[in-house]
Amino acid sequence: MQRFINNPDEVVEDTVKGFVKAHADIVRLSAQNPRVIAARHTPVNGKVGVITGGGSGHEPAFIGYTGRNMLDAVAVGELFSSPTAKSFLDAAREANGGKGVVCLYGNYAGDNMNVKMAIKLAAKEGIEITTVVANDDVCSAGPEEREKRRGVAGEIFMWKCGAAKAAEGASLEEVRATAQKAIDNCRSIGVGLGPCTLPSVGHPNFTIEPGTMEVGIGHHGEPGVRVEPLRSARDVAEEMAKIVLDDHQLAAGSEVAVIVSGLGATPLNELYILHDTIESEIAGRGLTIYRVYIGNYFTSLEMVGATLTVMALDDELKRLLDVDVQCPAML
Amino acid sequence: MQQFQNAKSGEIVLSLADRIIENRAYLSEIDGKIGDGDHGVNMAKGFGMAAERIKGTDMSLAEALDTLGTVLMTEIGGSMGPLYGVMFTQFAETIEKSDAIDATAFSTMLHNGLDGIQAIGSAKVGDKTLLDTLVPAITAFDTAIGSGKSFGEALQALVAAAEAGRDSTRDLVAKIGRASRLGERSLGVLDAGATSCALILTSLAEGVEPRLQSA
Numbered sequence: 001m002q003r004f005i006n007n008p009d010e011v012v013e014d015t016v017k018g019f020v021k022a023h024a025d026i027v028r029l030s031a032q033n034p035r036v037i038a039a040r041h042t043p044v045n046g047k048v049g050v051i052t053g054g055g056s057g058h059e060p061a062f063i064g065y066t067g068r069n070m071l072d073a074v075a076v077g078e079l080f081s082s083p084t085a086k087s088f089l090d091a092a093r094e095a096n097g098g099k100g101v102v103c104l105y106g107n108y109a110g111d112n113m114n115v116k117m118a119i120k121l122a123a124k125e126g127i128e129i130t131t132v133v134a135n136d137d138v139c140s141a142g143p144e145e146r147e148k149r150r151g152v153a154g155e156i157f158m159w160k161c162g163a164a165k166a167a168e169g170a171s172l173e174e175v176r177a178t179a180q181k182a183i184d185n186c187r188s189i190g191v192g193l194g195p196c197t198l199p200s201v202g203h204p205n206f207t208i209e210p211g212t213m214e215v216g217i218g219h220h221g222e223p224g225v226r227v228e229p230l231r232s233a234r235d236v237a238e239e240m241a242k243i244v245l246d247d248h249q250l251a252a253g254s255e256v257a258v259i260v261s262g263l264g265a266t267p268l269n270e271l272y273i274l275h276d277t278i279e280s281e282i283a284g285r286g287l288t289i290y291r292v293y294i295g296n297y298f299t300s301l302e303m304v305g306a307t308l309t310v311m312a313l314d315d316e317l318k319r320l321l322d323v324d325v326q327c328p329a330m331l
Numbered sequence: 332m333q334q335f336q337n338a339k340s341g342e343i344v345l346s347l348a349d350r351i352i353e354n355r356a357y358l359s360e361i362d363g364k365i366g367d368g369d370h371g372v373n374m375a376k377g378f379g380m381a382a383e384r385i386k387g388t389d390m391s392l393a394e395a396l397d398t399l400g401t402v403l404m405t406e407i408g409g410s411m412g413p414l415y416g417v418m419f420t421q422f423a424e425t426i427e428k429s430d431a432i433d434a435t436a437f438s439t440m441l442h443n444g445l446d447g448i449q450a451i452g453s454a455k456v457g458d459k460t461l462l463d464t465l466v467p468a469i470t471a472f473d474t475a476i477g478s479g480k481s482f483g484e485a486l487q488a489l490v491a492a493a494e495a496g497r498d499s500t501r502d503l504v505a506k507i508g509r510a511s512r513l514g515e516r517s518l519g520v521l522d523a524g525a526t527s528c529a530l531i532l533t534s535l536a537e538g539v540e541p542r543l544q545s546a
Contacts (some may be wrong), residue, residue, distance in 0.1 A: 009372075077408050080367050084408035085416075109508040110410040113451045117404070117413050140512065201359065201368040220367060222512040 001197060008199035012056045012078055019063055023328045026067045033090040035083060037063045038073040039327075042095055048166040048175045049073070049095025052104050052159060053088050054111060055080040057198075058219060060329035061298040065159050067327025069167045072101075079198050079301070080220045082110030088118035092129055100128040100172035104158050104179050106151030107133045130172055132179040134158055136186040136309065138247045139216025139225045152219050153261050153298040153309040154186030157321075164323035178316065185312040187244045191236055192217035192224065194265065194304030208304075215239065219263075219300045219307075233270065237277035240308045245285055250312050252286030257321055259309040260292070264299035266306055271295070274306055282310070291321055297329065333482035334433040335542035337426060341390030343538030344399055348382035350534040351375055351527065362523035365510040370411065370523040377407040377415075392432070397423035410452075410508060411524065414461065415531075417447035433546065434472075434482040437539070441469045458506035459517060461524035468493040468532050483543050486536040497521065497529035 005011055016037065020029045030036035043049060053075025054062045062074045072095035075083035083091075092101045101122070105111050112133070119129045134151025141148035151158075162179030170178070192214040195204035206221045208214050213236065216224030230236075250256070260271050260278060271294050282289055290313055298307065311317070351358075351374050358371030381399040390398070396419045404416025425440040426432055432440075445465055454460040456467075471492030475485035500522035505511040510522070 009376075078369070078373070081369060081373065081409040082412075084405055084412055086405040087408065109452075110408065110413070113410060113413040114408060116451050117417070198367060198369060200372050201363065205363045205366075205368045218512065220509065222509065223516070 001199065001202065003199065005199055008202075011199050012076060015056060015059070016063070016076060019328070026326055026328060027063070030073070030090055030094050032093070033087055035076040035087045036073055036090045036094060037066050037076060038091070038094040039066050039068060039071070041068060042072040043097040044072075045097050046099060046169075047097045048099045048170065048172050049092065049097055049101035050104065050159070050163045050166050050175065051075070051088075051091040051095045051101055052155070053077065053083040053091060053115075054106055054108070055082060055220075057301045058298055060296070061156070064329030065156065065327050067325060069323050069325045070163045070327040070330070071159055079200070082108060082114050085114040085117035085121065088115050089121045092118065092122050092127055096127050100130065102162060102166070102172065102175050102179060103129050103131045104155065104162055105131065105133060106155055107135050107148070108150060128172065130176045132158060132162070132176055132183060134183045136183060136188040137218065138187050138189050138243055140218060140222070143247060150218060150222070151183070152188045152190065153259050153307050154183055154188050154311065156259060156293075156297055157186055157257065157309065157311045158183040160325070161317055161320040164320035167323065178320070182311065182317060185317065186309055187248045188307055188309040189215075189240050189243045190217045190219065190224070190263070190305060190307040191215055191240060192221070192263065192303055192305035193230065195221055196264065196301035196303040198301070216243075217305060219298065221300065221303065233273045234277045237274040238281055240274070241278050241281035244308055244310050245282070248310060248312065250285070250287060253288075255288045255290045255313045255318070256282065257291045257311045257313055258282070258289055258293070259297055259307070260294045261297040261307045261309070262295065262299060263303035263305040263307065264296065265302040265304045268295065271306055274308075278308060290318060332433055332546045333543040334431040334546045335539055335544065337391045337393055337429055337432055339389055340392035340538075340542060341385050341388065341395030343392055343535065344395035345382055345385055346538055347531060347534040348378040348399070350530050351378040354527075354530060358523055358527055361521050361526060364520045365505065365513055365517045366523060367509060370527065373407055373409055373411060374527055377403045377412065380406060393423045393427040396420075397427070411527070413451055414448050414524070417451060418444040421447035431546065434476050434485060437482070438469070438473055438476065441472065445469060454507045457503060459500050459503040459510065459522045459525070460507060461522070461528035463500050463503065463522065464493050464496040464525040464528040464532065467496040483540055486540055490533050490536050493529040493532040497525045500525040
């Protein structure tokens with residue numbers, strides 16, 4: 001492994017240390033828990049707290065979305081492994097401004113259990129936590145089992161809209177409902193061209209043969225729906241757009257927001273190559289793109305590949321997307 | 332009737348931790364076939380941290396189990412942190428007021444641990460998880476006691492059932508957690524959680540057995 005690491009077992013600690021130094025004007029480390037990052041201004045009295053948490057290795061997610069008009073606090077897990085219940089609880093404590101806390105997270109077994117325990121612990125000290133579970137990854141379950149789908153880059157839109165709603169002074173239930181609407185309006189797809197390696201394990205735990213691609217791959221290398229010969233970027237982008245838009249079934253004239261994210265080892269130019277075709281496919285269905293985010297927004301260590309996320313917009317979601325944020329991932 | 336003393340039995344948890352640490356590489360290897368390969372690393376980290384806090388303290392079994400459960404729940408995360416964390420803290424709560432633990436108390440302890448797991452997870456027997464080890468092991472223990480066997484004999488039945496339960500996961504398709512995304516591809520491989528659970532139960536039984544005395 002050719003990597004900039006010190007000790008393979010301390011990658012997360014070292015990442016957090018550098019992150020907090022780099023972005024000290026926006027974030028701080030929780031004084032109670034070295035696995036919780038909070039926005040500098042948090043908690044804000046009378047504002048609903050918005051938190052998330054998840055395994056590390058997806059940088060800038062999750063920590064990079066901490067900041068003003070964005071997430072109030074984030075629980076940090078080991079690489080690809082859920083944060084502890086205590087870290088979710090401490091994130092809620094950091095974010096709690098007295099009006100309750102919304103935890104917006106992905107649909108993974110460990111996160112589900114740790115959040116559930118954190119909710120019980122928080123209730124004992126009078127902090128109400130409500131949740132929205134992201135389920136935007138189209139290929140992880142069929143449309144009839146949408147609740148089983150895992151959350152991927154659509155989580156970014158869920159955080160953005162939920163946090164902006166909270167910043168407007170909305171109630172706990174209003175923030176929850178808006179975040180729920182945002183994720184309900186999202187569909188995502190990932191395509192993997194090469195695997196990634198956990199430093200403490202030392203070798204890739206799945207393979208993608210050269211010359212092939214895995215369509216529908218998850219953010220930890222969860223298998224996709226099929227392995228195919230690698231085709232041109234145009235063909236791949238057409239297929240990604242087709243899978244997302246077929247599932248979405250949006251009426252012509254709808255406005256959408258788009259994220260094209262690299263998975264860690266794909267250069268930005270290739271994301272623009274993909275977007276050239278993605279834009280044509282979306283326009284070809286009579287849809288209008290309101291806003292596009294292209295870059296490494298939600299990665300998977302050094303996986304080669306990209307994800308596409310499309311969120312259908314209404315007036316409220318457009319307004320919330322437009323709210324200025326100050327967070328390391330979206331400067 | 333056989334029973335063992337709660338006081339000074341914290342050493343049982345130390346040998347349990349040793350067993351997990353010895354199997355660090357093995358657990359990660361089987362996890363790597365259908366998961367992300369860090370089960371052994373995370374388990375060894377949590378059990379090792381707990382062992383450091385138990386060593387040289389003369390803890391009771393209840394105190395040592397509580398230490399282990401708390402470390403797993405607060406420091407490990409993932410799926411195994413909360414699952415084993417809740418199991419061990421429930422074990423500890425069940426026996427914390429007992430000076431001597433007989434087969435009935437031991438059975439209640441196992442059941443409360445299982446209830447704790449089922450309250451936070453959604454797995455059922457047959458889903459290729461640690462429950463495929465834990466549930467039949469508890470049933471075997473209760474059945475043995477119900478048919479008049481001694482505490483010691485019931486522990487042997489528990490170990491045999493735990494190992495059979497672990498082996499049964501080889502022929503199961505994962506229904507939950509990360510391995511469930513693999514569908515049929517998860518066939519033919521042991522579940523890492525079922526395997527670590529068999530190690531835990533076996534080690535627990537081996538720790539209790541030599542301490543048994545007639546009441």
